[in-house]
Amino acid sequence: MILALLISMAMQTEVNCDDAVTQRDMNFCAGKDYAAADAALNRQWARTSTAMKAADRDFNRPDGGPGYHAALLAGQRAWLKYRDAHCVSEGYGARGGSMAPMLLNLCLAKLTKERTEQLRQLAVEE
Numbered sequence: 001m002i003l004a005l006l007i008s009m010a011m012q013t014e015v016n017c018d019d020a021v022t023q024r025d026m027n028f029c030a031g032k033d034y035a036a037a038d039a040a041l042n043r044q045w046a047r048t049s050t051a052m053k054a055a056d057r058d059f060n061r062p063d064g065g066p067g068y069h070a071a072l073l074a075g076q077r078a079w080l081k082y083r084d085a086h087c088v089s090e091g092y093g094a095r096g097g098s099m100a101p102m103l104l105n106l107c108l109a110k111l112t113k114e115r116t117e118q119l120r121q122l123a124v125e126e
Helices: 002-012 023-058 068-094 100-125
Strands: none
Touching: 023 068, 023 100, 068 100
C-alpha cells in the first residue's frame, strides 16, 4: 500500500524534499525516506546475517542454545512486528487524516535507521 502511494505520487510531480510544503509532498518525502532506510536495513541485514553464520561455524555451543544466526533471525522477526505495530500507533493522532501517512513513515524510517545501526554494531562486534 505504501509503495503504491509512493509510486503514484512520484508519477504526478517532481517533489523537492528539501522544501516540501504541501501535506502531499511531506507524505511523499517521508515515504521516500523510509524506502531509503529500508533499503539500507536490507543491505546491512545481509552483512550481519553473513557474519552471524560465520560465527556459528566458528563456535561450538556447549549449552545447546540457539546459534548466532538463529538468535539474530528471531530477534529481527520480533523487531519487525514491534516496529510495524508501534508505528501504526504513532499515526493514530492523525488517523484518517492526510497527515497519517507522514507520521507512519517518519516513525518507520526512524526505527529502521536505529535498527540498521544495531545490526551494523552486531556485525562489527563479531
